[in-house]
Amino acid sequence: MDIGTVNALPYEDFVNIFGNVVEKCPIITAAVWSRRPFANLAALEAAISDFIEALPDSGKEGILRCHPDLAGRDLQSGMLTKESREEQARAGLDALSSAEAWRITRLNEEYKRRFGFPFVVCARMNDKEEILKQLSERCVNEPAVEKARGIEEVKKICRLRLQGVVLTDAHNKL
Ligand SMILES: NC(=O)N[C@H]1NC(=O)NC1=O
Numbered sequence: 791m792d793i794g795t796v797n798a799l800p801y802e803d804f805v806n807i808f809g810n811v812v813e814k815c816p817i818i819t820a821a822v823w824s825r826r827p828f829a830n831l832a833a834l835e836a837a838i839s840d841f842i843e844a845l846p847d848s849g850k851e852g853i854l855r856c857h858p859d860l861a862g863r864d865l866q867s868g869m870l871t872k873e874s875r876e877e878q879a880r881a882g883l884d885a886l887s888s889a890e891a892w893r894i895t896r897l898n899e900e901y902k903r904r905f906g907f908p909f910v911v912c913a914r915m916n917d918k919e920e921i922l923k924q925l926s927e928r929c930v931n932e933p934a935v936e937k938a939r940g941i942e943e944v945k946k947i948c949r950l951r952l953q954g955v956v957l958t959d960a961h962n963k964l
Contacts, residue, residue, distance in 0.1 A: 791956050796834065797827040810873055811951040812838065812944060814856040835952055839945055847937065854907035854940045859898045860921060861886055873951055881913040881921060890918065897925045904929060905936050912946035 799807065801823045809816035822837040842853065858864040858874055861883040870878065878884055886894065901909040909925050916924070928936060 793828055793830050793834075796831075796956070807955060808834075808952070810871055811948045811955065812842070812853060812856075813858075813871065813874060813947070815853055818842065818853075831952060831956055835945075835949055838948055842941060842944070850937060850941050851907050853944060854910055854937070857908050857910045857944075859902075859908050860911070860913060860925075861891060861894045862898060873954075877913040877947070881916055882918040883913065883921070886918065890922065894922060894925065897922070897929060901925065901929050905933055907937075907940065910940040910943045910947075912943050912950070914950050915946060 796804075801820065804823045805816055805820050808819045812818050818838055818841055821841055822834070825837040828834040828837065842850065845853075858870055860878060860881075864870045865875070865878055865884060875884075883894075898909055909928065911921055911924055913921065928939065931939070
């Protein structure tokens, strides 16, 4: 799908196709539609990033809270979005030993208790060992540092999802 096709999409199709590039936040996609035409995919990505950065802290925390726990309840119950399911499976989070599952559950709970939002990391760029390591390291950060770090990870996830949509999915959804 080339950028000309993306720019020509009515907002209904644009939101249907790109609505989950930021997990469960289609409002972001719906908002940036009005920034068309995009010179290229990087410009669309930048518009999303600008929108996120312009949000107050509560909005950024809200975005983080839309993310499911890694290897959490939604994965066990089959309730993950397609994108998140694929990302978590890619990192091996759907096949944890019981010791690993216990550890990640405990650390996710500790993280959420401390920060009030879930631990977010780009699962496609890490394997399960690296994710567990980062989770335990990041638990001790200052809240402001973690909020910024989580949002950076959201942007990495977004970039890979955008690339995935443009390369594969879009034609099937139109
Ligand atoms: N909690 C969290 O990081 N979730 C996300 N990470 C990722 O790569 N996909 C997700 O759903």
